[in-house]
Amino acid sequence: MSWFETLERAFESTPQRIFEALLERSVEVSDGVRNLESATAAWRADNPEQHAAASSVLHFAQEQAPFTPAAAPAPVTDLQERATPTPVDSVFAQSEQQALREARDSVDAVFADIARNNPDIVNSFSDGFDLSN
Amino acid sequence: MIQKLIKDIVKSRDEQRQAELLRKLMRREAQIGGEIFGPLQPGGRREFFCLDKHTWVWHEEWNGKDGERQVRTTRYDVRPDQIVKSQNGTYTKVGKQEALRLYEAAKLYNQRVQSELYSNVRAQ
Numbered sequence: 001m002s003w004f005e006t007l008e009r010a011f012e013s014t015p016q017r018i019f020e021a022l023l024e025r026s027v028e029v030s031d032g033v034r035n036l037e038s039a040t041a042a043w044r045a046d047n048p049e050q051h052a053a054a055s056s057v058l059h060f061a062q063e064q065a066p067f068t069p070a071a072a073p074a075p076v077t078d079l080q081e082r083a084t085p086t087p088v089d090s091v092f093a094q095s096e097q098q099a100l101r102e103a104r105d106s107v108d109a110v111f112a113d114i115a116r117n118n119p120d121i122v123n124s125f126s127d128g129f130d131l132s133n
Numbered sequence: 134m135i136q137k138l139i140k141d142i143v144k145s146r147d148e149q150r151q152a153e154l155l156r157k158l159m160r161r162e163a164q165i166g167g168e169i170f171g172p173l174q175p176g177g178r179r180e181f182f183c184l185d186k187h188t189w190v191w192h193e194e195w196n197g198k199d200g201e202r203q204v205r206t207t208r209y210d211v212r213p214d215q216i217v218k219s220q221n222g223t224y225t226k227v228g229k230q231e232a233l234r235l236y237e238a239a240k241l242y243n244q245r246v247q248s249e250l251y252s253n254v255r256a257q
Contacts, residue, residue: 026254033240
C-alpha cells in the first residue's frame, strides 16, 4: 500500500469521527439538562403549576423574560431580524471538505520535506505505516 | 522514527479536526439556543448554549439608549444542590424563579438541538 493510499484510508475515518463528535455533544447536552433537573428538583416539586405553564416557547420568552440581563431592552415583535439558520448538513459538508483539503495540504507538505531531505526513506516507510490510532 | 513522526502529525491533525468539529457544533447550538427566547431588538445578538454538562452560557448584545454597544455574558454553574451565576466576575446564587426558567430554557434547547443536530445519534 502506498502512502497515498494509506492517507486516503486515514481520511476515510472522518465519518466515524463526525459520528463520535455528534454523539459526544448529544450526550453532554442531555447530561446538562439532567443536572439542571436534579438541581431544581426540590423547587419544581414545590411549584408544579409553574413548571407546566412554561411549555410555550414564545410565551415563556416574551412574557416571562427568563434571566435576561436587567439592562437588556424589551423584546420587539419584528421577526424579520432573526437570521435564517444554515442547513446543518450543508455546513458540515463544507467544513469537512475544507478540513480534508487542509489536512491533505499539511501532510503533502510534510512528505515533500521528507522527500527532499531523505529521498531513500520515502520509499521505505510506506509499508507498515499504521494510522489506525 | 519517521513513521512515528508522521503518525504523531496525523494524530494531532485528527485531534485538531475533532476539536474544531465540536466547536462548530457548539456554535450551531448557540445559534439555536439564541432563538428559543423569541425575537431580538434590531442590532441585538443572543446566544445560549450548554458549554458542558455542568455549565450553561447566556450571551446577550444590544445597543443601549445612548447607542453604545452593550455586551453581557452570564455563566450558570450547575451544582448538585444549587446553581451559581457568574456575571462580570461576580458570583451569585440563583434563586428559584430564575432557576426554573433556566431549566425550562435548557429543556427547549435540548429538544431543538437533539432534533436539528443529533437526531441520528440521539442519546437516550
